[in-house]
Amino acid sequence: MDPWTAQVYRVVRAIPRGRVASYGLVALLAGRPRAARAVGNVMLECRDPGVPCHRVIHADGSLAASFPDQRERLRREGVPFVGARVPVARARVDVGRCLWRARLPREAGFGGSGGRLRRMTRKDSPAL
DNA sequence: GTTGTGACTTTAA
DNA sequence: ATTAAAGCCACAA
Numbered sequence: 001m002d003p004w005t006a007q008v009y010r011v012v013r014a015i016p017r018g019r020v021a022s023y024g025l026v027a028l029l030a031g032r033p034r035a036a037r038a039v040g041n042v043m044l045e046c047r048d049p050g051v052p053c054h055r056v057i058h059a060d061g062s063l064a065a066s067f068p069d070q071r072e073r074l075r076r077e078g079v080p081f082v083g084a085r086v087p088v089a090r091a092r093v094d095v096g097r098c099l100w101r102a103r104l105p106r107e108a109g110f111g112g113s114g115g116r117l118r119r120m121t122r123k124d125s126p127a128l
Numbered sequence: 129g130t131t132g133t134g135a136c137t138t139t140a141a
Numbered sequence: 142a143t144t145a146a147a148g149c150c151a152c153a154a
Contacts, residue, residue: 004151023136027150036136038151043135056135064135 007031008042015055018077019100020093022059029102040064055100061092 001009011029015021021029023043024036032038039056046053054073057063061082063070071091075081080094 002152027136032150034137034148035150037134037149038136040135041133041151046135053135058135059137067135070135 004030004032004038005042005045008039009046009048009051012043012051012053012056014102015052015100017052018079019098020055020057020074020079020095021100021102022095023056024059025100025102026056057093057095059095061095063093065089 007030008026011026012021022036023039026039027033027035030039036059043053043056054067054070055077057070057074071088074093080097081091082094083091
């Protein structure tokens, strides 16, 4: 398994039950702030039951069209939804209430031994 | 090197 | 509230 996949798995495994993280947040914690899309690709290939890939959702609370089980698996964990009065496929996660507030120091390789962090560039923060 | 492919995100209509 | 367009990134051809 390549390092990128391993790093993404490490982050996703850290998402607690009943909480969710956007692809973008996972990318951020994985040390690749703009690699949300690439995170999606990893999830697409993920067959490891130990990785709670259903807890990774769109930034606006909507879910990937091609992952039908996701809604039910989240519901089973008590993840709150909004739009309970519209088509099932439209219902979105109440991100405001269950977004994972990650602890930075140790989780996901920050400050720990594992994570590869890239030096910040102008593109990462225009304020630089 | 280049090109194409997405379980993405943000912005502008 | 939708929808489209344009970025963005890792990966495999």
